[in-house]
Amino acid sequence: MxxxxxxxxxxxxxxxxxxxxxAVDDVSFEVYAGEMVGLVGESGCGKSVTSESxxxxxxxxxxxxxxxxxxxxxxxxxxxxxxxxxxxGNEISMIFQDPMSSLNPVYTIGNQIAxxxxxxxxxxxxxxxxRAIEMLRLTGIPSPEKRVHEYPHELSGGMRQRVxxxxxxxCKPQLLIADEPTTALDVTIQSQILELxxxxxxxxxxxxxxxxxxxxxxxxVCTRVIVMYLGQIIEEADVKTLFKxxxxxxxxxxxxxxxxxxxxxxxxxxxIKGVVPSLQDVPSGCRFAPRCDFATEQCRENxxxxxxxxxxxxxxxxxYEHILREAKDHAVTTSENK
Amino acid sequence: MDAKPIYSxxxxxxxxxxxxxEQRFLLFKRILSNRLMMFGSIILILLTMVAFLAPIxxxxxxxxxxxxxxxxxxxxxxxxxxxxxxRDLFSRVIYGTQASMVVGISVALISGFFGMVIGxxxxxxxxxxxMLMRICDGLMAFPAILLAIAIMAALGPKTVNVIAALxxxxxPTVARVIRSAALVVKEQTYIEALKSQxxxxxxxxxxxIAPNTISQLIIQLTYVFAISIIIEASLSFLGVGxxxxxxxxxxxxxxxxxxxxxxxxxxxxxxxxxILAVLAxxxxxxxxxxxxxxxxxx
Numbered sequence: 331m332x333x334x335x336x337x338x339x340x341x342x343x344x345x346x347x348x349x350x351x352x353a354v355d356d357v358s359f360e361v362y363a364g365e366m367v368g369l370v371g372e373s374g375c376g377k378s379v380t381s382e383s384x385x386x387x388x389x390x391x392x393x394x395x396x397x398x399x400x401x402x403x404x405x406x407x408x409x410x411x412x413x414x415x416x417x418x419g420n421e422i423s424m425i426f427q428d429p430m431s432s433l434n435p436v437y438t439i440g441n442q443i444a445x446x447x448x449x450x451x452x453x454x455x456x457x458x459x460x461r462a463i464e465m466l467r468l469t470g471i472p473s474p475e476k477r478v479h480e481y482p483h484e485l486s487g488g489m490r491q492r493v494x495x496x497x498x499x500x501c502k503p504q505l506l507i508a509d510e511p512t513t514a515l516d517v518t519i520q521s522q523i524l525e526l527x528x529x530x531x532x533x534x535x536x537x538x539x540x541x542x543x544x545x546x547x548x549x550x551v552c553t554r555v556i557v558m559y560l561g562q563i564i565e566e567a568d569v570k571t572l573f574k575x576x577x578x579x580x581x582x583x584x585x586x587x588x589x590x591x592x593x594x595x596x597x598x599x600x601x602i603k604g605v606v607p608s609l610q611d612v613p614s615g616c617r618f619a620p621r622c623d624f625a626t627e628q629c630r631e632n633x634x635x636x637x638x639x640x641x642x643x644x645x646x647x648x649x650y651e652h653i654l655r656e657a658k659d660h661a662v663t664t665s666e667n668k
Numbered sequence: 669m670d671a672k673p674i675y676s677x678x679x680x681x682x683x684x685x686x687x688x689x690e691q692r693f694l695l696f697k698r699i700l701s702n703r704l705m706m707f708g709s710i711i712l713i714l715l716t717m718v719a720f721l722a723p724i725x726x727x728x729x730x731x732x733x734x735x736x737x738x739x740x741x742x743x744x745x746x747x748x749x750x751x752x753x754x755r756d757l758f759s760r761v762i763y764g765t766q767a768s769m770v771v772g773i774s775v776a777l778i779s780g781f782f783g784m785v786i787g788x789x790x791x792x793x794x795x796x797x798x799m800l801m802r803i804c805d806g807l808m809a810f811p812a813i814l815l816a817i818a819i820m821a822a823l824g825p826k827t828v829n830v831i832a833a834l835x836x837x838x839x840p841t842v843a844r845v846i847r848s849a850a851l852v853v854k855e856q857t858y859i860e861a862l863k864s865q866x867x868x869x870x871x872x873x874x875x876x877i878a879p880n881t882i883s884q885l886i887i888q889l890t891y892v893f894a895i896s897i898i899i900e901a902s903l904s905f906l907g908v909g910x911x912x913x914x915x916x917x918x919x920x921x922x923x924x925x926x927x928x929x930x931x932x933x934x935x936x937x938x939x940x941x942x943i944l945a946v947l948a949x950x951x952x953x954x955x956x957x958x959x960x961x962x963x964x965x966x
Contacts, residue, residue, distance in 0.1 A: 385863075385864055387860060387863050387864055391794070415866045415867075415868060416866065417866070418863065418864055418865060418866035419864060419865035419866035419867075420866060423864065423865070424861070424864040426857050426860070426861055426864075427857075428857055431856050431857040431858060432857045432858050432861045433858055433861075434858045434862075434876050434880070435880070436879045436880055437879075445867075445875075446865045446866075449865065449866050449867060449871075450866060494861070497861075497865065498864075498865075
């Protein structure tokens with residue numbers, strides 16, 4: 331099957347006052363229709379920039395793209411601004427992190443959804459309004475025919491995020507990019523929104539890229555996970571493999587730092603020591619080497635390649651075999667002790 | 669007891685309606701409780717009515733010269749007295765109100781329109797911004813009156829020219845205010861969200877950024893209105909504004925200047941009107957700012 335979206339060695343380079351900064355470096359991955367892919371990593375690792383690059387929402391004067399973004403085999407980077415506008419919202423849509431500021435305060439929500447519909451489809455105002463009500467109903471907003479006349483400030487955060495989803499899906503896009511759609515919401519609303527995205531994905535057979543730093547969310551809804559660190563993909567695997575046998579020390583660290591409900595409360599939570607270095611001084615070898623427990627001389631000097639294993643798992647690490655063996659030994663010894 | 673469920677959707681909608689009504693009532697109450705703003709609004713309404721009804725209110729022809737009744741003190745026949753040509757001062761001040769209001773409103777509308785266009789585009793486009801804002805800086809470097817005098821000297825004294833000159837002088841100020849307001853709006857997530865939905869730049873500027881800057885525009889325009897009344901009076905006083913014999917507050921004071929020791933009424937009455945108009949506009953503008961700007965809510 332041909333992938334819906336295929337990033338081919340995408341590089342996003344910002345020209346800043348201090349020189350060129352490569353925020354996204356050699357990122358390649360695929361998204362298939364009907365699939366939900368998780369994109370995880372710490373703040374500043376390039377998750378959002380990757381998604382904004384796909385839609386080319388970044389300031390065009392200071393941003394340079396390299397590589398290819400193939401959508402249904404068509405390179406988005408070679409399209410004109412006009413053609414790109416046709417894609418945005420219509421083919422590829424995006425949900426933003428903060429529902430509080432993602433809607434224009436001076437228009438009713440119905441107006442805003444109808445506008446999005448009228449940008450892409452030749453329909454009248456009346457038809458668009460009806461479709462807006464339909465979209466709101468789809469996202470589970472109660473009595474949508476009354477809600478369409480309300481302004482964003484009259485809605486709660488969860489409701490606004492539903493409106494944002496209705497807005498993003500109003501033209502039935504093939505691909506949805508959800509940039510931390512639940513970060514600003516509380517936990518109960520969070521699960522409702524995720525469930526909603528999940529349902530709509532199935533119903534519309536969309537591909538979804540879910541950007542998040544919450545591994546719990548990923549485990550729950552995604553089929554495949556891509557872990558990013560400092561602008562690079564460092565590990566990619568299907569959800570089960572990643573949570574069962576993570577290969578990259580960074581992924582291991584991330585998984586260890588999740589607090590468990592039944593965990594030992596006297597023990598301190600595991601942390602990955604150090605901070606993400608600035609993009610201006612990227613380490614010369616492996617980007618994670620300064621913070622890695624397993625780092626060797628080789629790691630500090632030569633940047634590793636993203637290797638694909640037999641089971642389809644991809645990892646960017648010199649020592650993954652060693653780490654894998656150690657994990658197995660550990661598993662063996664613990665089972666022996668029992 | 670009636671066993672109807674309390675939270676039926678009908679009831680909630682009803683409550684919503686009630687809520688909207690209450691909100692509107694609260695806003696109205698806030699306006700009423702702002703005494704200074706009420707005072708300003710009432711004076712403004714009165715002045716506007718005076719301007720509209722000038723032909724009815726004026727007791728005599730403001731241009732009719734009566735050589736036998738020169739420089740008469742205020743009386744029951746001439747409420748504000750007469751000027752050095754025997755014209756009825758009351759009628760002249762009333763017609764002067766009309767002139768000032770016309771100039772003030774026209775300048776506010778014209779500079780508001782162009783200021784908005786320039787401000788919005790310079791907020792949206794960096795290259796345009798550099799160009800337009802340097803021009804605005806250049807214009808703002810001149811004192812407003814001096815620049816207006818220079819333009820009037822070039823165009824010649826005519827009411828239309830006064831409006832043109834004042835609008836030109838006021839545009840940079842309005843443009844700056846709109847630009848800064850638009851820059852704030854531009855950084856909001858909903859603008860990026862709109863881009864991600866495929867909205868064009870023009871649509872974003874006019875349909876989404878512009879309405880969010882309207883409140884600042886309105887507040888700014890009340891001040892522009894007040895300042896242009898003062899500058900118009902100054903220009904007329906200096907003889908480059910509304911040309912004689914048409915009355916305006918400024919040129920009445922100018923004519924009264926020569927006889928200020930014999931006929932105080934010629935300077936005091938139009939002066940009072942200028943003070944009243946500008947004071948009212950400022951009070952109104954301040955009140956409006958308090959109402960529209962959420963940060964200054966008490």
